[in-house]
Amino acid sequence: MAKTTTLAASTPSGRAADAPAEPRDSRRRRQTRNRLLRAALRLMADRGMEGVAIQEITEAADVGFGTFYNYFESKEAIHDALVSEVFESFGAALDLIAERVEDPAEVFAASVRYTLQRAQEEPLWGRFLVRVGFGPRVLDQGLAPRMLRDLKTGVAAGRFRADDLPMTVIAVRGAVLSAVDLHTKLANRDAGDRGFTDLVAGDRERTPERCAAVLLGLLGLDRDEAARVACRPLPTIELPPSNLQSVPVG
Amino acid sequence: MAKTTTLAASTPSGRAADAPAEPRDSRRRRQTRNRLLRAALRLMADRGMEGVAIQEITEAADVGFGTFYNYFESKEAIHDALVSEVFESFGAALDLIAERVEDPAEVFAASVRYTLQRAQEEPLWGRFLVRVGFGPRVLDQGLAPRMLRDLKTGVAAGRFRADDLPMTVIAVRGAVLSAVDLHTKLANRDAGDRGFTDLVAGDRERTPERCAAVLLGLLGLDRDEAARVACRPLPTIELPPSNLQSVPVG
DNA sequence: ATTATCTATAGATCTATAGATAATGC
DNA sequence: ATTATCTATAGATCTATAGATAATGC
Numbered sequence: 062m063a064k065t066t067t068l069a070a071s072t073p074s075g076r077a078a079d080a081p082a083e084p085r086d087s088r089r090r091r092q093t094r095n096r097l098l099r100a101a102l103r104l105m106a107d108r109g110m111e112g113v114a115i116q117e118i119t120e121a122a123d124v125g126f127g128t129f130y131n132y133f134e135s136k137e138a139i140h141d142a143l144v145s146e147v148f149e150s151f152g153a154a155l156d157l158i159a160e161r162v163e164d165p166a167e168v169f170a171a172s173v174r175y176t177l178q179r180a181q182e183e184p185l186w187g188r189f190l191v192r193v194g195f196g197p198r199v200l201d202q203g204l205a206p207r208m209l210r211d212l213k214t215g216v217a218a219g220r221f222r223a224d225d226l227p228m229t230v231i232a233v234r235g236a237v238l239s240a241v242d243l244h245t246k247l248a249n250r251d252a253g254d255r256g257f258t259d260l261v262a263g264d265r266e267r268t269p270e271r272c273a274a275v276l277l278g279l280l281g282l283d284r285d286e287a288a289r290v291a292c293r294p295l296p297t298i299e300l301p302p303s304n305l306q307s308v309p310v311g
Numbered sequence: 312m313a314k315t316t317t318l319a320a321s322t323p324s325g326r327a328a329d330a331p332a333e334p335r336d337s338r339r340r341r342q343t344r345n346r347l348l349r350a351a352l353r354l355m356a357d358r359g360m361e362g363v364a365i366q367e368i369t370e371a372a373d374v375g376f377g378t379f380y381n382y383f384e385s386k387e388a389i390h391d392a393l394v395s396e397v398f399e400s401f402g403a404a405l406d407l408i409a410e411r412v413e414d415p416a417e418v419f420a421a422s423v424r425y426t427l428q429r430a431q432e433e434p435l436w437g438r439f440l441v442r443v444g445f446g447p448r449v450l451d452q453g454l455a456p457r458m459l460r461d462l463k464t465g466v467a468a469g470r471f472r473a474d475d476l477p478m479t480v481i482a483v484r485g486a487v488l489s490a491v492d493l494h495t496k497l498a499n500r501d502a503g504d505r506g507f508t509d510l511v512a513g514d515r516e517r518t519p520e521r522c523a524a525v526l527l528g529l530l531g532l533d534r535d536e537a538a539r540v541a542c543r544p545l546p547t548i549e550l551p552p553s554n555l556q557s558v559p560v561g
Numbered sequence: 562a563t564t565a566t567c568t569a570t571a572g573a574t575c576t577a578t579a580g581a582t583a584a585t586g587c
Numbered sequence: 588a589t590t591a592t593c594t595a596t597a598g599a600t601c602t603a604t605a606g607a608t609a610a611t612g613c
Contacts, residue, residue, distance in 0.1 A: 084585095084586080085585075085586085086584090086585055086586070086590075086591085089584090089585085089591080090590090090591075093591085093592090108361070109359060109361055111358070111359055111361035111362035112361035114574080114575060114576085115575075115576070115577090116574085116575070116576085124592080124593090125591095125592055125593040125594075126576095126593080126594080126595095127577085127578080127579090127592075127593065127594080127595095128591075128592055128593075129577095130576095130577070130578080131590095131591065131592080135576090135577095136576090191445050192445075195441050195442075195488070195489070195492045200493070200496075222534075224524075224525075224528075224534055224538075225521050225524065225525055228490070228518070228521045228522055228524075228525050229525055231486070231489050231490055231493050231522075232486035232489060232490065232522070232525050232526065232529075233486075234485075234489050235484075235485035235486040235487070235488050235489025235490065235492075236481070236482035236483075236485040236486050236489075237485065238445070238485050238488075238489070239445070239481050239482060239484050239485025239486075239488070240478075240481055240482065240485065242445045242485075243450070243481050246450075268478070271475050271478045272478055272481075272482070274474075274475065275474075275475055275478050275479055275482050275529070276482065278474075278529060278531075279482075279525070279528060279529040281528075284472075284474055288474075334611095334612085335611075335612085336564075336565085336610090336611055336612070339565080339610090339611085340564090340565075343565085343566090364600080364601060364602085365601075365602070365603090366600085366601065366602085374566080374567090375565095375566055375567040375568075376567080376568080376569095376602095377566075377567065377568080377569095377603085377604075377605090378565075378566055378567075379603095380602095380603070380604080381564095381565065381566080385602090385603095386602090562611100562612085562613085563610100563611080563612080563613095564609105564610085564611075564612095565608105565609085565610075565611090566607105566608080566609070566610085567606105567607080567608070567609085568605105568606090568607080568608090569604105569605090569606090569607095570603105570604090570605085570606105571602105571603095571604090571605100572601105572602090572603090572604105573600100573601085573602080573603100574599100574600080574601075574602095575598105575599085575600075575601090576597105576598090576599080576600095577596105577597095577598090577599100578595105578596090578597090578598105579594105579595090579596085579597100580593105580594090580595090580596105581592105581593080581594080581595095582591105582592080582593070582594090583590105583591085583592070583593085584589100584590085584591075584592085585588100585589080585590075585591090586588085586589080586590095587588085587589095
């Protein structure tokens with residue numbers, strides 16, 4: 062009986078016309094999930110997974126406590142989901158850069174600069190990245206393989222000189238994380254860590270380019286060339302909106 | 312009245328003869344504190360400060376629960392104490408190296424190699440170092456200022472070429488932490504992170520020297536010179552025994 | 562006598578679930 | 588009718604302390 066009514070009433074008029082016709086209900090569901098993810102990011106970026114209670118997350122998300130378990134099995138589960146979201150959108154961005162730009166050295170520089178700029182625009186993203194950057198599995202699943210690939214391309218093209226490629230990747234990974242750490246601390250005007258940060262803060266605006274230039278030097282470019290490549294205009298890349306950013310109104 | 316008795320009874324006979332005359336009681340006290348510190352290091356290196364319960368620490372230290380509060384006010388307090396111990400002994404080691412070695416490039420290489428070797432010998436020390444390496448205050452209080460000083464020396468001596476010294480320090484700090492992370496993962500034959508780690512594991516024994524060589528390249532030494540300096544024999548340094556190592560028997 | 566240690570426990574916090582309520586789709 | 592959400596709560600865990608016991612120094 063129920064089946065026949067469903068059949069008769071399907072495809073109402075005003076729906077297929079314009080929007081992708083996402084059922085109102087599932088959109089709501091997705092939004093609640095994103096609220097939880099964003100709240101978790103905000104809290105865990107500062108205090109780490111262990112330092113945050115599920116209760117805090119639901120309160121920050123302004124959602125009933127039990128609702129949490131409609132979306133995630135545990136604190137580990139939501140943390141894993143965060144890691145996935147962060148790495149996926151990050152990886153997608155770097156892939157876009159690699160597509161758009163010809164010169165391998167410029168691809169590398171743009172990737173570094175993109176990372177640092179984004180860390181400045183979204184400090185929570187940056188803090189979280191630093192926090193999980195040395196966690197388990199990141200070497201295989203994260204950005205290291207991608208970077209290894211990009212560096213190989215550069216070496217093959219005669220653009221980079223690197224005697225020890227794997228170790229170079231390790232070094233670059235750490236250097237970038239270290240710069241992200243510094244950058245987010247500068248952005249926050251963080252308590253402590255004056256003295257030193259003030260040294261770098263000379264032209265804080267330039268830290269992405271400065272970092273890129275230093276690392277291009279590591280890859281064998283000479284000083285002037287490195288400085289030049291690090292300042293080329295960045296390609297504009299269009300990312301699909303992240304689940305982790307505030308929802309645009311409208 | 313109390314004062315006079317103290318004066319009369321001081322300096323008993325059998326004590327000043329041989330040993331440093333540490334009262335048996337205070338030695339015991341020191342040992343208990345070290346047991347707690349070592350247990351905390353073991354647990355917190357893996358799971359971080361928040362992920363460990365005081366109860367676990369006292370159980371691992373084989374000490375009554377309440378005893379904890381005779382030594383530390385809170386979990387934060389024992390964590391802070393750990394950070395101090397780690398940084399102090401680390402800093403002392405690097406200072407010794409800087410004293411013993413003439414060539415600034417060699418000082419730098421030896422410091423990097425020492426760090427990685429120690430991380431391999433004491434994986435807990437290494438994991439903990441990685442964990443706090445991007446924490447608050449480390450830039451001012453930690454090793455960054457020392458490294459900045461060493462690099463300046465090298466630049467002044469014409470041994471290093473670095474256009475952007477602060478950013479170079481940031482990069483080197485991250486690269487070393489990244490290598491320590493890799494190194495401890497290799498040592499543990501950690502779950503996950505194969506694939507990539509296997510790449511580096513080619514000659515895992517050499518990671519300290521390989522890391523030093525790559526970073527000497529970053530500092531402007533040419534390839535052959537870097538490889539040569541990174542392999543010079545290390546100075547032998549004698550450290551005061553750490554509170555964090557297992558107590559030698561006898 | 563003094564001091565460190567242990568055991569026991571009160572109170573707080575946190576997780577996971579069950580059952581009630583509200584919102585949506587048909 | 589179905590599904591998401593909320594409130595309430597039981598049980599587990601954890602912290603901090605109080606009071607009892609053991610060990611040391613004089």
